[in-house]
Amino acid sequence: MTTQVTQPADANIDTALERNRRFAASGSHQGATVFPNLRLFVVTCLDPRVDPAHFLGLELGDAMVVRNVGGRVTQQVIDDVAFISQITENVLPDGPLFEVALIHHTQCGAGALADDGFRQSYAARIGAEESTLRERAVLDPASTVASDVERLRSAPAVSPRVAVSGHIYDVESGVVKTVVPG
Numbered sequence: 402m403t404t405q406v407t408q409p410a411d412a413n414i415d416t417a418l419e420r421n422r423r424f425a426a427s428g429s430h431q432g433a434t435v436f437p438n439l440r441l442f443v444v445t446c447l448d449p450r451v452d453p454a455h456f457l458g459l460e461l462g463d464a465m466v467v468r469n470v471g472g473r474v475t476q477q478v479i480d481d482v483a484f485i486s487q488i489t490e491n492v493l494p495d496g497p498l499f500e501v502a503l504i505h506h507t508q509c510g511a512g513a514l515a516d517d518g519f520r521q522s523y524a525a526r527i528g529a530e531e532s533t534l535r536e537r538a539v540l541d542p543a544s545t546v547a548s549d550v551e552r553l554r555s556a557p558a559v560s561p562r563v564a565v566s567g568h569i570y571d572v573e574s575g576v577v578k579t580v581v582p583g
């Protein structure tokens with residue numbers, strides 16, 4: 402596992418709540434719309450270094466964002482994209498609906514799923530098939546993001562009017578590179 406883990410400070414929701422009070426007082430939440438300004442649905446990793454509000458400069462209301470371990474296209478992600486497909490089809494009867502941008506990243510902790518011991522105990526812990534967890538490992542983000550683009554594009558529940566693109570975020574350079582255009 403290449404992810405650097407340093408000893409964290411104690412959990413601190415109070416600091417986050419203080420920031421929320423300043424946010425609410427600033428009024429910047431007002432006027433945000435439910436339809437995303439950039440017509441984007443971002444799927445990426447839950448790693449705190451990989452927050453698309455920062456590395457994509459997303460403002461409030463710009464995009465839908467789903468984050469999970471590795472930013473993988475799981476059944477739950479397919480269901481979520483299908484849900485938004487169904488909602489937007491009602492608003493936009495023709496033409497493109499939105500774009501799903503899948504973004505995997507370098508130094509991803511999901512690489513731990515390639516470790517036999519880790520994967521076996523995690524599979525037992527969550528009651529999952531070990532073989533399916535092996536596929537969730539992110540060792541080569543260019544390869545995993547390409548296979549996830551294919552998986553989402555071929556999901557029958559996802560409208561063909563949804564574009565799907567694949568990208569890699571480099572946590573060292575800060576640059577996002579497109580590997581599969583939408």
Ligand SMILES: [Zn+2]
Pocket residue numbers: 446447448451470471472506508509510511
């Ligand atoms: Zn990650």
